[in-house]
Amino acid sequence: MKTISNPSLSxxxxxxxxxxxxxxxxxxxxxxxFYDIHKKGDKAALMYSRKFDFPDxxxxxxxxxxxxxxxxxxxxxxxxxxxxxxxxxxxxxxxxIEEVVKVETAPGVVCWRESRPIERIGIYIPGGSAPLFxxxxxxxxxxxxxxxxxxxxxxxxxxDGNIDPAILYSAKLSGVTKVFALGGIQAIGxxxxxxxxxxxxxxxxxxxNQYVMAxxxxxxxxxxxxxxxxxxxxxxxxxxxxxxxxxxxxxxLSQAEHGPDxxxxxxxxxxxxxxxxxxxxxxxxxxxxxxxxxxxxxxxxKAILFKDIDECIAFSNMYAPEHLILxxxxxxxxxxxxxxxxxxxxxxxxCESAGDxxxxxxHTLPTSGFAKSFSGVSLDSFIKKITFQQxxxxxxxxxGNAVEIMAEAEKLYAHKNAMTLRQGAVSGKRxxxxxxxxxxI
Numbered sequence: 489m490k491t492i493s494n495p496s497l498s499x500x501x502x503x504x505x506x507x508x509x510x511x512x513x514x515x516x517x518x519x520x521x522f523y524d525i526h527k528k529g530d531k532a533a534l535m536y537s538r539k540f541d542f543p544d545x546x547x548x549x550x551x552x553x554x555x556x557x558x559x560x561x562x563x564x565x566x567x568x569x570x571x572x573x574x575x576x577x578x579x580x581x582x583x584x585i586e587e588v589v590k591v592e593t594a595p596g597v598v599c600w601r602e603s604r605p606i607e608r609i610g611i612y613i614p615g616g617s618a619p620l621f622x623x624x625x626x627x628x629x630x631x632x633x634x635x636x637x638x639x640x641x642x643x644x645x646x647x648d649g650n651i652d653p654a655i656l657y658s659a660k661l662s663g664v665t666k667v668f669a670l671g672g673i674q675a676i677g678x679x680x681x682x683x684x685x686x687x688x689x690x691x692x693x694x695x696x697n698q699y700v701m702a703x704x705x706x707x708x709x710x711x712x713x714x715x716x717x718x719x720x721x722x723x724x725x726x727x728x729x730x731x732x733x734x735x736x737x738x739x740x741l742s743q744a745e746h747g748p749d750x751x752x753x754x755x756x757x758x759x760x761x762x763x764x765x766x767x768x769x770x771x772x773x774x775x776x777x778x779x780x781x782x783x784x785x786x787x788x789x790k791a792i793l794f795k796d797i798d799e800c801i802a803f804s805n806m807y808a809p810e811h812l813i814l815x816x817x818x819x820x821x822x823x824x825x826x827x828x829x830x831x832x833x834x835x836x837x838x839c840e841s842a843g844d845x846x847x848x849x850x851h852t853l854p855t856s857g858f859a860k861s862f863s864g865v866s867l868d869s870f871i872k873k874i875t876f877q878q879x880x881x882x883x884x885x886x887x888g889n890a891v892e893i894m895a896e897a898e899k900l901y902a903h904k905n906a907m908t909l910r911q912g913a914v915s916g917k918r919x920x921x922x923x924x925x926x927x928x929i
Contacts, residue, residue: 529683536674542649550667558656573846580848581630584867596882603871605635610679612694613643619652632663634870644671676703719856720749724809731815737768748784754791755800808859
């Protein structure tokens with residue numbers, strides 16, 4: 489990694505920039521495929537799947553029998569690991585269920601909020617050289633907890649036309665209702681418009697390459713929500729003299745191996761630590777099966793020396809990393825100054841891999857600086873919050889005049905009249921009650 493020493497504040501903005509991807513040609517490709525799928529449905533989706541993934545594909549619908557048989561193709565060790573991870577993910581996300589709290593904002597005016605599931609969820613799972621079955625758990629388990637009625641999963645077939653059995657096993661374990669062997673733009677298009685086989689969904693989740701991300705952005709223009717804007721994976725490590733350089737190097741490489749467009753950043757106030765970490769990176773890189781991919785990512789990455797940890801954290805907040813590792817003394821104390829990050833890992837033992845797989849937190853996180861304004865996926869990502877209010881006669885009296893005055897000031901007289909009529913009805917009813925009581929006396 490390139491090392492930069494004590495950059496001036498004026499250069500920080502440039503150093504936080506991610507590698508740019510040319511979008512114009514990419515978006516033309518997305519719109520062409522979207523148009524074809526919108527018009528021709530299954531026929532177009534299958535045509536593009538044959539073109540980009542498996543030339544001999546006859547159908548992209550994955551049968552329940554194929555899903556059931558996947559269990560036999562997954563080792564018992566892996567199944568137990570998947571089940572452990574699933575249990576921890578479920579435990580963490582169930583803790584996010586909110587109780588309904590009713591608040592009386594004024595006498596006779598009661599307000600509250602309730603959660604309702606998003607009905608149809610679409611999940612995209614990358615395949616290829618790194619079939620991300622862990623992401624199946626991260627997305628379908630909270631969707632299941634939320635009560636989503638339909639969970640549709642799309643993932644590309646491999647060179648033999650198959651889907652990794654661990655993806656299918658994870659899908660069955662976590663409540664996925666339908667699986668399709670579709671990848672890339674065609675998968676996002678099918679879930680956006682719906683086809684004869686693929687249901688139209690309300691919200692699309694999941695990582696992917698630049699084509700998938702561009703397609704997800706386009707899906708929003710057609711009324712389908714997405715989890716968040718996202719780009720290539722990234723990690724930022726803040727390390728001081730108390731870190732373990734081999735751990736830090738391993739954490740940096742764990743993100744670098746995701747793809748050549750991934751970015752990893754090391755920040756430190758100790759020149760020797762940067763030197764030791766770089767040496768460890770060279771040693772560990774030579775042993776990795778995906779060393780070519782990681783090496784490409786390291787070309788986009790950098791180590792930056794600052795004068796102290798405070799400066800490191802200030803730069804990190806400007807960068808807003810997807811993953812932030814604090815390999816420092818007193819990480820809990822340092823973390824109080826973290827403002828922007830997708831997920832934070834405290835201390836030398838908290839490797840980012842734990843969050844990717846089995847600690848329980850969600851690994852679907854904002855990248856490319858979007859951690860400044862977006863949260864990672866949580867139970868809230870799969871629900872809508874609907875507000876309720878109920879007014880009694882006392883409530884009409886409490887706020888009626890204020891509503892009338894404000895509506896009239898905005899020249900919205902029908903709004904005013906809706907309250908005026910109710911005030912009149914309440915006043916008339918109360919006058920009648922007084923008269924009835926006087927007659928009884």
